[in-house]
Amino acid sequence: MSRCLLNLTPDQLRDALVAMNEKPFRAKQLLQWIYPKAASEFEEMSNLSKPLRENLASEFTLRSATVVAENVCADNTCKLLLEFPDGERVETVLIPDGTRRTVCVSTQIGCAMGCAFCASGLDGLARNLTAGEILEQVLRFHSLETPVTNVVFMGSGEPLANYDATIQAIRILIDPAGLNLSARKITLSTVGLVKGIRRLAEEDIPLTLAISLHAPNDELRRELLPTAANKATIEELLDAAQEFYDARHREITLEYTLLDGVNDSNLHADQLANLAHQIRCNINLLSYNPVENLDFQCPNEVRFQAFANRLSQRGVNVNIRTSRGSDADAACGQLRRRKA
Numbered sequence: 001m002s003r004c005l006l007n008l009t010p011d012q013l014r015d016a017l018v019a020m021n022e023k024p025f026r027a028k029q030l031l032q033w034i035y036p037k038a039a040s041e042f043e044e045m046s047n048l049s050k051p052l053r054e055n056l057a058s059e060f061t062l063r064s065a066t067v068v069a070e071n072v073c074a075d076n077t078c079k080l081l082l083e084f085p086d087g088e089r090v091e092t093v094l095i096p097d098g099t100r101r102t103v104c105v106s107t108q109i110g111c112a113m114g115c116a117f118c119a120s121g122l123d124g125l126a127r128n129l130t131a132g133e134i135l136e137q138v139l140r141f142h143s144l145e146t147p148v149t150n151v152v153f154m155g156s157g158e159p160l161a162n163y164d165a166t167i168q169a170i171r172i173l174i175d176p177a178g179l180n181l182s183a184r185k186i187t188l189s190t191v192g193l194v195k196g197i198r199r200l201a202e203e204d205i206p207l208t209l210a211i212s213l214h215a216p217n218d219e220l221r222r223e224l225l226p227t228a229a230n231k232a233t234i235e236e237l238l239d240a241a242q243e244f245y246d247a248r249h250r251e252i253t254l255e256y257t258l259l260d261g262v263n264d265s266n267l268h269a270d271q272l273a274n275l276a277h278q279i280r281c282n283i284n285l286l287s288y289n290p291v292e293n294l295d296f297q298c299p300n301e302v303r304f305q306a307f308a309n310r311l312s313q314r315g316v317n318v319n320i321r322t323s324r325g326s327d328a329d330a331a332c333g334q335l336r337r338r339k340a
């Protein structure tokens with residue numbers, strides 16, 4: 001089976017061309033076609049010789065997935081369902097906002113973390129995605145005319161549980177020979193795997209780290225995020241977050257999805273404010289997208305705002321993140337489940 005070029009690092013790609021008796025400068029031309037120009041066919045690569053294009057096409061592919069569903073919402077959020085040759089499917093989402101074009105990528109098919117409110121974890125983990133399969137999700141929405149400006153690792157799967165492929169994809173996204181994005185335009189959202197956060201702090205990548213907290217005490221966190229909460233307490237998690245801040249000097253984002261009657265009381269807000277004061281962080285309050293067969297709901301607007309106000313009054317930097325794409329199976333993993 002042909003290998004997908006997106007799985008090769010720029011150095012590996014240079015080596016592959018040298019092995020084909022090509023001059024090293026061809027690698028630069030090829031990389032420009034693969035990333036900034038997001039070519040999907042070798043035929044498009046007009047400054048490469050025909051024999052080279054044919055050689056490349058006989059050994060490699062530029063895409064590995066096919067698009068099996070596309071949902072576009074009234075707010076222009078676009079969700080694609082991609083199917084890989086093994087029949088596994090994954091979602092990728094474009095969220096346009098003025099000149100900003102953010103792609104939300106998945107890092108795994110399904111997820112092993114089993115968070116109680118999440119559609120992606122309902123069927124467990126099918127497999128990890130390769131770096132190329134992660135990058136393809138971005139390139140599906142990218143072109144020279146309409147470039148992707150931001151990438152958030154917030155789709156299906158836990159990025160730090162697929163560490164090597166995730167980091168390889170991020171390195172290509174920020175590589176001047178790749179997509180040349182600023183690391184600051186990349187957000188990695190983790191359910192809170194402490195070892196992975198510590199490892200990430202040692203990488204020279206000043207990305208934005210978002211930690212899915214969703215509960216302000218260990219007892220509730222064990223109910224909502226059992227796998228993550230059984231691996232580490234909130235205190236241990238905040239210590240790891242502080243290590244990341246000390247190493248990368250990037251303020252941490254704590255994500256907190258409000259669930260009606262579950263984690264949205266005044267006491268919860270006060271507990272959350274106390275945690276937020278322990279590290280340099282801001283809090284993103286997220287509205288919940290209901291998932292079929294799960295019993296959680298988003299609180300009403302009054303309750304939502306009251307929770308946000310209570311955090312602000314306690315000196316917490318809080319942002320409200322309303323849901324985008326709510327008419328496109330917005331909860332991650334939902335389109336994949338519905339089209340299964």
Ligand code: SF4
Pocket residue numbers: 111112113114115118119120121155156157158191
């Ligand atoms: S919320 Fe994230 S970590 Fe938890 S099950 Fe869903 S995809 Fe996995």
